Structure formats: C-alpha cells, structure tokens
C-alpha cells in the first residue's frame with residue numbers, strides 16, 4: 283500500500299488536498315489531508331468516495347465514432363490513430379474551405395488544474411480558431427470587484443476566525459465553501475454573529491443569527507442604503523477614508539438617492555432592517571463580508587459586486603484583523619499564464635465569441651458559421667443557458683463535433699468523435715485556488731484508465747498530427763512548471779518545497795493592502811475613472827434593467843450534492859438528491875392551482891420543463907428556486923433546467939445571467 287497526495291480538481295473554491303491510498307495501481311481510499319492549512323483533513327460529501335468516480339462502470343475508456351443520429355448516443359470503438367487522423371483531416375478540410383475561424387473550442391472548468399484546464403489553448407491559437415471571452419461562472423464578479431479593489435485579492439479566508447460580524451452575501455457556504463465556514467465557527471465560539479443576505483433561505487441561511495431575504499438582483503441598493511445610514515449616523519472612519527480611499531465626497535452626495543424607505547421599495551428589505559444592518563456593520567469591531575458568485579449572475583451582477591466591495595472602505599475593515607471582504611483569492615498566485623496560453627502562436631487577431639452564448643454561436647453566425655466544435659471539461663448541453671438553442675446547434679448535420687470526456691454525458695451524445703479523458707488522479711498538474719492561497723502539486727496517483735489521455739497529452743498529440751512543430755507540442759509536461767512560475771527561478775527553497783509536494787504560498791495576502799490598494803489611484807475607489815471610461819457609472823449605483831415576461835423570478839443555484847454535472851455522473855450522489863425540484867412559496871403555488879407537492883410544469887418563452895414542486899416558506903413570494911442541474915436521464919421529460927434560462931450577458935465581463943430569469947408555472951393536465 284502506497285500513500286499519495288493529490289488535489290481535488292473540481293470547480294470549487296476549497297481546492298482540497300487529498301490523500302489517496304493505492305495498492306497495485308488501484309485507488310483503495312481517499313481522505314482529506316490534515317496537514318493542509320485551509321482544508322484541514324476534511325473532504326465534502328461529493329468527493330469523499332472518489333474511487334466511485336474513477337472506477338465507475340460508466341467511464342469512457344476508448345475513442346468512439348458516432349454511428350447513430352446526433353443525440354442518440356450510438357457509437358463504435360475506434361483506435362486513437364483513427365480518431366486523430368479523422369480529426370486532423372476534418373480540421374484541415376474545413377479550414378481550407380471556410381477559414382480557420384470556423385473552428386471553436388468550448389471550454390469548461392471540469393478540471394481546475396492550471397495545465398490541464400488550459401492545455402487546449404496553444405493548439406487552437408496556433409490553428410487560428412475563433413476565441414472565446416467570458417464564461418458561465420464568474421467574470422462579472424472579477425470585473426466588478428477589480429473596479430473597487432484593483433486586483434483579485436481580499437482578506438485571508440482563515441482570518442474570518444477573528445471576526446465579530448460575518449456577512450455571507452449571496453453564497454450557500456454550507457454546500458459550496460464549507461472549509462471557510464469551519465474557520466468562522468471558531469469566531470462563533472467567541473460570540474461572533476453571522477448574517478446571511480440571500481433571496482431564499484438556503485442551508486447556510488438556516489444556520490444564521492439573522493437571515494435577510496432580498497429581492498434578486500437588488501444588492502447594490504441594499505449596500506447603498508447601508509452606506510446612507512452609516513454616513514448619516516457618523517458610523518464611518520473618516521481618517522481611514524481620507525488615507526485609503528478615493529471619491530468619498532462624490533459617493534456621499536449620491537447617497538441621497540438611497541434613503542432606507544426607497545431601498546425597501548427596491549430590495550424588499552424593510553427600512554428598519556436596512557438601518558439595523560448598517561448599524562451592526564458600522565459598529566462591529568472587524569466585520570468580514572464573504573461575497574458569493576450568485577450575486578454576480580444577473581444583469582446587474584458586476585455593479586452589485588463593485589458596490590458591496592465598497593463597504594469595507596467606509597469602516598477600514600481591510601486593515602483590521604478578522605475584517606475585510608473576500609470575493610476570490612485568485613490574485614494571490616503570480617503565474618506566467620503566457621506559458622500555457624501561448625497567444626503568441628496566433629496567426630492574427632482572430633474572431634472573439636461570447637462563450638456564454640454557445641447556442642447563438644452555433645445557430646446565428648451568418649458571416650462565417652462554425653463548422654468544427656471541440657468541447658473540453660464541460661457539459662454545455664446541460665449547463666449553458668438557452669439550452670434549447672444549444673441543442674439545436676449541436677444537431678446541425680454540417681457541424682463536426684469532438685468531445686473529450688470522462689463520461690457519456692448528455693453533451694457527448696452529440697459528438698462525432700468522442701475522446702476518453704483521464705481523471706486528475708491519472709495526470710500531472712499544478713493547482714492554484716480561488717478560495718485559499720496555497721499552491722499544490724498533483725503527481726499522477728495511478729496510470730491512465732483504459733486508453734484515456736489527459737488534456738495536455740491530447741492536444742500535444744493532435745498538434746503533432748496537424749504537423750505543428752512549435753516546442754509546446756512536444757514539451758514534457760513537468761518542464762512547463764518552470765515557465766509558469768517565475769518565482770521558482772530565484773527561490774531555491776520554494777522550488778524544493780514545491781518538488782517535495784509541500785503546500786506553498788507565493789504571496790502573503792495579509793500584506794495585500796499594506797501600502798494601499800492595487801487600483802489606478804492606489805486607493806479603494808468609491809469613484810472609478812476607469813469605469814467611466816468603460817461606459818459605466820463611475821460611482822456605485824443601483825442600475826435599472828428591463829423586466830422579462832413571466833410571473834416568478836427563477837434562481838438556479840447549486841444543490842448540496844450536485845449542480846456541476848460531474849457529480850450527477852456518480853450514482854451514489856445522484857441518489858442523495860430526490861428529484862429535480864422547484865422550491866416555491868405555498869401561496870404562490872396555491873394561486874396557480876398547485877395545492878401540494880407534486881410534478882408541475884415550469885415554462886417561459888424558451889420552453890417548458892417538468893419539475894417536482896416543493897412548497898416551502900423558505901422561498902419568498904414571487905421567487906422560485908431550482909437547485910442543481912440534472913442529467914437528462916434523471917428528469918421526467920429529459921429536459922435540462924437551462925432550457926428556461928436566457929443567454930443574455932451580465933453588465934460586465936460577458937458572464938451568464940443564470941439567476942436573472944422569469945418563469946410561470948402550471949399544473950400538469
């Protein structure tokens with residue numbers, strides 16, 4: 283029996299360190315690594331029995347060629363040579379006939395390793411394929427936060443153990459960020475309070491000292507209402523504001539628009555609660571705000587995040603132990619991404635497409651239609667908005683689709699060629715994190731299963747088959763590490779620790795704001811000249827947007843055991859969630875003829891799907907919540923929740939508006 287250290291590859295802020303026990307090239311058990319300073323030996327319920335995923339009888343182990351109709355899932359086994367030859371010849375022919383921008387790779391975050399997640403870029407850049415911008419997950423949050431703070435760093439997550447007031451703003455941490463919550467529990471023992479601000483009473487809100495329901499998309503108004511009260515009542519730190527922020531006089535003037543009564547009308551939060559919240563925040567010793575990505579997935583998302591991020595500037599929280607705010611820690615990793623991105627290989631400035639609008643990209647590009655689609659680390663048939671249009675696009679006879687996957691997902695069924703992918707236990711990588719500050723190395727724990735190839739090995743092989751001679755298409759994967767981390771060159775100790783599998787920190791984020799903020803002005807920016815240049819209001823603002831048709835606001839957040847459809851592939855996890863469910867207030871249900879829990883139909887102009895209605899007062903009137911994304915086979919009508927979501931973009935960063943849609947519901951006749 284041998285013991286290996288590896289890293290959980292899933293898209294999750296916690297990036298856990300895993301200890302795997304291996305016997306004769308087989309993983310016997312997986313458990314958390316107690317030596318990891320952030321994850322401290324615990325793995326979540328989704329990953330604790332990871333060998334069920336690695337050895338699932340449903341793993342794809344060989345290349346396949348489609349023999350049935352698209353979407354049917356009928357394939358025959360072929361060799362890697364046949365697969366690579368067919369892909370190379372289809373690519374060459376299409377590039378010759380239609381130009382290289384008829385090729386496009388849809389990328390997801392199924393494997394968060396720095397190398398494997400980005401391994402396709404050199405190939406598609408060299409080819410001159412269309413590029414993508416934005417993603418389904420969090421780009422509006424990145425842009426919004428950066429306008430205020432200047433870089434994607436914030437308070438150290440572990441430091442929440444020293445807070446006296448914890449604001450969880452639009453995050454279901456019990457399910458999606460449990461290791462940080464564990465640090466807050468230490469503060470709770472000392473009497474710290476937790477407030478959850480969320481449109482519905484999720485698992486985390488149920489543990490809060492105070493749960494504040496808010497109308498979806500209205501967070502900026504609540505934050506501005508708090509600022510109004512804090513300024514009016516002298517609950518701000520004038521000396522700090524003077525030294526560390528810019529634009530306070532302009533902000534102060536604009537706060538006249540955010541009287542608590544008006545904020546109540548916008549947000550649904552009673553004026554006295556706005557006041558109480560502002561006073562608690564303004565009087566706390568070291569208040570800490572954890573901002574969730576959920577807040578950002580709406581047409582006001584970027585501005586909401588930018589506005590919430592201003593709050594700590596009023597009270598000096600970033601400079602108090604236990605205080606501040608955290609969006610992501612991604613900026614704590616100085617990495618030379620050019621080493622893996624390789625934009626230098628681009629033959630010219632190629633076309634850029636919005637990744638979130640996959641259906642549109644497949645159906646509506648009239649000047650140069652897409653002809654070859656690659657999918658890596660993603661399951662867009664289920665997880666992309668406007669899923670009906672995505673499916674239509676994938677059914678196009680003239681589209682050549684290649685999917686590299688571990689499982690026969692709903693997306694794989696539309697592929698012409700299917701390529702088997704290794705799991706992270708079978709490949710080398712280096713991991714940063716967006717929820718903590720520690721770098722980790724993952725050596726392969728076992729040999730690849732069947733004929734599976736890692737992303738890096740696939741795109742190296744494909745590059746060679748295309749006749750690409752640049753060094754990246756033959757470089758041993760470990761050589762890349764030295765190019766990715768310039769800090770390793772000068773620091774032998776760091777290099778040695780990394781080689782030996784120690785968790786290392788490249789930047790001490792405790793010092794991130796010691797000399798000010800990394801914005802253009804060097805200060806936390808209440809007023810942002812850059813925003814004005816980019817066409818946004820320069821001050822934090824509650825934006826007006828047009829309402830869609832439909833009588834309930836639909837939220838589609840992660841479920842405890844699923845959402846990321848990776849987990850739906852594991853039988854034991856699938857069985858823990860009962861049915862694809864719509865949580866709805868009993869009065870909203872009753873007024874639509876739904877008297878008790880049961881199957882109903884949710885619909886809007888994009889389509890209709892069946893969901894199990896569960897009547898609960900945890901959901902406010904006017905809102906409905908569908909947790910998780912289910913594999914089609916686990917739904918009554920083989921339709922994904924994203925049939926109902928729109929591919930409209932966020933206000934910033936070309937992100938998805940998955941929490942900004944409207945539906946109606948009816949009983950099934």
Ligand SMILES: Nc1nc2c(c(=O)[nH]1)N[C@H]1C(S)=C(S)[C@@H](COP(=O)(O)OP(=O)(O)OC[C@H]3O[C@@H](n4cnc5c(=O)[nH]c(N)nc54)[C@H](O)[C@@H]3O)O[C@H]1N2
Nearest residue numbers: 391392393418419659660661665686688703838846847848
């Ligand atoms: N309705 C609704 N939709 C959503 C969301 C929502 O909140 N609501 N959230 C969005 C967000 S934030 C995200 S991140 C997405 C998640 O979207 P999903 O597409 O469900 O992402 P994952 O489950 O992380 O991974 C996708 C696939 O990557 C495969 N994979 C894993 N590792 C590798 C690898 O090394 N190589 C290759 N080739 N494949 C691999 C897995 O088997 C899996 O099938 O969903 C988005 N869609």
Ligand SMILES: Nc1nc2c(c(=O)[nH]1)N[C@H]1C(S)=C(S)[C@@H](COP(=O)(O)OP(=O)(O)OC[C@H]3O[C@@H](n4cnc5c(=O)[nH]c(N)nc54)[C@H](O)[C@@H]3O)O[C@H]1N2
Nearest residue numbers: 452453454457458498499574575576840842844845846941
């Ligand atoms: N168990 C589990 N954990 C996961 C995942 C999973 O699928 N399951 N997915 C992983 C991935 S890819 C990601 S990106 C992260 C997801 O991270 P997040 O998107 O931050 O997801 P949650 O933490 O569940 O938080 C979503 C919360 O945001 C709330 N919300 C939605 N709209 C608004 C709004 O306008 N205002 C406010 N205040 N709140 C709003 C929702 O009601 C919900 O409670 O989690 C990761 N971790």
Ligand code: SF4
Nearest residue numbers: 290294297298326329
């Ligand atoms: S908490 Fe996140 S990183 Fe940790 S094991 Fe679970 S999915 Fe992986």
Ligand SMILES: [Mo]
Nearest residue numbers: 293418419420
């Ligand atoms: Mo995500």
